[in-house]
Amino acid sequence: MRSVLTALGIIIGVGAVIAMVGIGNGAKAQVQAQIASLGQNVILIFSGSTTSSGIRTGWGGAGTLKIEDAEAIRREVPGVIAVSEEVVSNAQVASGNQNWFTRIYGESAEYLDIRQWPLLDGAPFTSQDVRSANKVCVIGSTTASQIFGGTDAIGQILRIKNVPFTVTGVLTRKGLSTQGVDQDDVVIMPYTSAMKRVAGGTTLRNINVQVADAKDLATGQQQIIDLLRQRHNIRPGRDDDFTVRNQEEIAEAATATADVMTGLLFAIACVSLVVGGIGIMNIMLVSVTERTREIGTRMAVGAHGSDILTQFLIEAVSLSSVGGVIGIIVGVVGSKAISAIKQWPSLISISSIVIAFLFSAAVGIFFGFYPARKAAALDPIEALRYE
Amino acid sequence: MEVRAVRGVSLEIQRGEFVALMGASGSGKSTLMNILGCLDRPSAGRYVLDRSDVSKLDRDQLADIRNGKIGFVFQGFNLLPRTSARENVELPLLYGGHHLTSAQLREKADAVLASVGLQGREDHHPSQLSGGQQQRVAIARALINDPEVLLADEPTGNLDSRTSVEIMGVFQELNERGITIIMVTHEPDIASYSRRSVVMRDGLVQSDRVVTQRLDAKIEAQKLMHVDEPAQT
Numbered sequence: 119m120r121s122v123l124t125a126l127g128i129i130i131g132v133g134a135v136i137a138m139v140g141i142g143n144g145a146k147a148q149v150q151a152q153i154a155s156l157g158q159n160v161i162l163i164f165s166g167s168t169t170s171s172g173i174r175t176g177w178g179g180a181g182t183l184k185i186e187d188a189e190a191i192r193r194e195v196p197g198v199i200a201v202s203e204e205v206v207s208n209a210q211v212a213s214g215n216q217n218w219f220t221r222i223y224g225e226s227a228e229y230l231d232i233r234q235w236p237l238l239d240g241a242p243f244t245s246q247d248v249r250s251a252n253k254v255c256v257i258g259s260t261t262a263s264q265i266f267g268g269t270d271a272i273g274q275i276l277r278i279k280n281v282p283f284t285v286t287g288v289l290t291r292k293g294l295s296t297q298g299v300d301q302d303d304v305v306i307m308p309y310t311s312a313m314k315r316v317a318g319g320t321t322l323r324n325i326n327v328q329v330a331d332a333k334d335l336a337t338g339q340q341q342i343i344d345l346l347r348q349r350h351n352i353r354p355g356r357d358d359d360f361t362v363r364n365q366e367e368i369a370e371a372a373t374a375t376a377d378v379m380t381g382l383l384f385a386i387a388c389v390s391l392v393v394g395g396i397g398i399m400n401i402m403l404v405s406v407t408e409r410t411r412e413i414g415t416r417m418a419v420g421a422h423g424s425d426i427l428t429q430f431l432i433e434a435v436s437l438s439s440v441g442g443v444i445g446i447i448v449g450v451v452g453s454k455a456i457s458a459i460k461q462w463p464s465l466i467s468i469s470s471i472v473i474a475f476l477f478s479a480a481v482g483i484f485f486g487f488y489p490a491r492k493a494a495a496l497d498p499i500e501a502l503r504y505e
Numbered sequence: 506m507e508v509r510a511v512r513g514v515s516l517e518i519q520r521g522e523f524v525a526l527m528g529a530s531g532s533g534k535s536t537l538m539n540i541l542g543c544l545d546r547p548s549a550g551r552y553v554l555d556r557s558d559v560s561k562l563d564r565d566q567l568a569d570i571r572n573g574k575i576g577f578v579f580q581g582f583n584l585l586p587r588t589s590a591r592e593n594v595e596l597p598l599l600y601g602g603h604h605l606t607s608a609q610l611r612e613k614a615d616a617v618l619a620s621v622g623l624q625g626r627e628d629h630h631p632s633q634l635s636g637g638q639q640q641r642v643a644i645a646r647a648l649i650n651d652p653e654v655l656l657a658d659e660p661t662g663n664l665d666s667r668t669s670v671e672i673m674g675v676f677q678e679l680n681e682r683g684i685t686i687i688m689v690t691h692e693p694d695i696a697s698y699s700r701r702s703v704v705m706r707d708g709l710v711q712s713d714r715v716v717t718q719r720l721d722a723k724i725e726a727q728k729l730m731h732v733d734e735p736a737q738t
Binding site for chain 2: 411412414415416417418419420421422423424425498499502
């Protein structure tokens with residue numbers, strides 16, 4: 119009973135570490151999954167950063183990216199396997215007596231491949247559709263259910279700003295983005311159609327570029343920057359009028375928050391481990407006092423100080439390790455429970471379990487050492503006489 | 506200031522002796538006992554045990570001597586609670602680098618327990634044993650490493666007179682088998698079971714003589730039985 123209470127500190131500490139790291143990793147994995155939903159090996163080029171007059175407009179602000187820029191990238195940057203010109207606008211869309219306010223994405227035919235976004239039903243628009251600015255679109259699953267409910271959307275007419283578009287396909291569900299935006303609440307159409315019939319304008323908000331290999335990301339990014347600076351006649355020393363980000367950078371930025379959270383929770387959990395360790399030290403000191411005569415007897419029959427030291431260290435370590443194992447079970451069950459109740463994802467890694475176990479054993483050694491050394495240093499005569 | 510609890514004691518104990526060490530409290534007999542038991546080192550003088558001088562050894566070396574050459578029997582038995590009689594007896598074998606398998610440990614412990622009349626009690630815990638039986642376990646533990654000398658510190662102090670005679674019987678039997686015994690006691694009748702009686706006073710040996718009217722534990726035990734019989738009827 120006393121041992122259980124002693125180990126409770128370690129149990130709570132280890133349980134907290136496991137649960138917190140599990141939830142932290144779960145959050146991180148979710149963010150990474152969202153980043154991966156951007157597509158693989160993607161470089162994003164946003165128009166705007168600084169205009170020539172020095173007014174910084176932010177990403178997608180000033181229309182500095184032209185269709186010709188995208189074509190130049192497609193043509194001149196080695197390693198590029200797909201490029202999608204992107205324009206974005208918001209519009210009220212309607213079909214029959216249903217209407218819905220959604221985002222309209224204008225893209226190239228390669229867009230769905232770049233984002234690894236398969237269709238649930240129907241067919242994508244083609245590069246022929248893009249060239250001809252045909253009035254066709256594919257829609258996200260949220261848009262499909264809002265406009266068409268349970269009925270088949272393929273071949274239906276969707277009116278966007280009173281222009282009739284034919285729905286050729288419905289996309290599979292992609293879920294929320296890192297910013298919490300419903301990625302399925304979209305209409306995607308050829309960018310030519312979007313520019314001509316919906317959004318107007320002649321500039322792109324951004325360009326999505328996919329390279330063949332992850333190791334081309336950095337070089338591809340630099341080549342795109344060089345190419346665009348040259349095309350935009352930006353003199354050396356002046357700021358770019360566009361912003362280039364590759365997927366790794368975006369992933370790093372997004373997971374940094376999760377890392378900070380995990381680190382913070384881990385620090386709190388470590389504090390409780392230390393408290394647990396002090397509990398073990400306390401009970402070991404009591405135990406050494408209570409068992410003074412036993413220690414004296416052991417020494418009388420030939421135990422060296424080191425034997426006594428080892429014995430009490432083993433006791434402290436087994437106490438903390440058992441606490442660690444129970445804590446791991448509590449942590450795993452706890453994080454599953456939290457993720458079930460709160461709908462948070464949790465991810466328990468083997469490494470966190472191993473580290474938590476080793477850490478709890480280390481706590482036993484660290485906090486068991488002082489009481490064990492005290493026991494080992496006892497004078498056998500005094501210890502035998504102790505009442 | 507140094508207090509000399511024992512001064513100018515010159516004592517020679519031969520192999521196979523059964524010595525009772527007596528004296529009032531403060532006479533220095535405990536200090537002498539601690540030195541004889543290698544629990545303490547003399548601040549001056551020499552202690553030669555089994556032809557080697559052990560008065561200048563360090564803590565660990567003394568522990569090894571205690572393990573191999575000395576068997577302790579205490580007044581309070583000093584058995585480990587929640588531990589079986591067998592495991593208590595095995596305890597000295599765990600120290601001093603004997604490296605025996607658990608089967609060998611068990612065999613040795615059971616043999617020694619049998620020699621003090623405790624067959625069938627090997628798995629009992631101290632709390633399940635009477636005082637006399639507990640002291641027998643302690644004696645078995647003291648004997649497990651075939652010590653040069655058995656040191657008993659008031660071995661009958663916590664026992665009734667009948668059990669005391671029983672334990673003296675065990676000691677006499679062991680002594681007849683050639684085991685050297687040094688026993689501290691303050692009871693003259695317990696001392697009279699030994700062969701030689703040494704009386705200490707103020708750190709000096711006051712008297713050292715052969716026990717003339719030696720008691721035999723077997724006869725005394727029988728006498729006690731006769732005393733008991735009328736009481737039972």
